[in-house]
Amino acid sequence: MPKQIVLSGLDAKPVQRYRAVLCDLDGCLIAGGVTLPGAVDFVHAVAERLWIVSNNSSDTAKTLAAQLHALGLPVPESHILLAGEQAVDHLAGTNPGAHLRCLANEPIVTRAKESGLRLGTGRADYVLLGRMAAFDLEHLQQAVADLHGGARLLVANADRTHPGPSGVPVPETGAWLAAVKACLPELDHECFGKPSPRLLRQALERAGVATTEAVFVGDNPETDGAAAAALELDFIEIRRIPAMNGSGALNGEGAGEALTC
Secondary structure, three states, X not given: OOOEEEEOOOOOHHHOOOOEEEEOOEOXXXXXXEEOOOHHHHHXXXXXXXXXXXXXXXXXXXXXXXXXXXXXXXXXXXXXXXXXXXXXXXXXXXXXXXXXXXXXXXXXXXXXXXXXXXXXXXXXOEEEEOOOOOOOHHHHHHHHHHHHOOOEEEEOOOOOEEEOOOOOEEEOHHHHHHHHHHHOOOOOEEEOOOOOOHHHHHHHHHHOOOHHHEEEEEOOHHHXXXXXXXXXXXXXXXXXXXXXXXXXXXXXXXXXXXXXX
């Protein structure tokens, strides 16, 4: 039976026995491009056992690895699996040269072009929704036209928001999906990010580790927890407490203290 615990912050001690430590990104290691308390120590302590498994649909493993390195989080590109990039790679592998409308930020668009997918004008065969900062009504209209004409919808992740550094929700890919579904409510779509376990399964395959030898660390029980449960992985939920006392500790508790089991 998989174990589940809740911690108020990152702590390397509970993951010492695992051969692979899968970890979410936003809300666990960083928020708004800033490292969260305990992240640097955690990454260095876990070292080569760490695999980032994120619903990020803005970056590729290469661009994210560079950003993390600049923040003092040395995670190699080969140990990063991201929903947006994996969606592109899946489409390129199963439908080479497909005509794609790629509604995502530049790193994902570049990845799609490098993968041989066609991103020209005209009606697309597939629409990929990622986290596109410039998403507007014109992009929505283009997507709706393609989908109404028979294109298939691929969604990097269905998260409506992700946590910002001050706790204010930041709109995510699921917000764009909600806009599309408001126009085409009966539309089916394929989602690559959590709660689907496909990213976690890929990480385990790359690591060559069985589910009994791995743990997943995340901050969202509805996505991270559900993905871990689907593979019967042990799960550690990071539930950060925003209130700070005078000494700077989280409500007087240590960052790695277990809240519940």
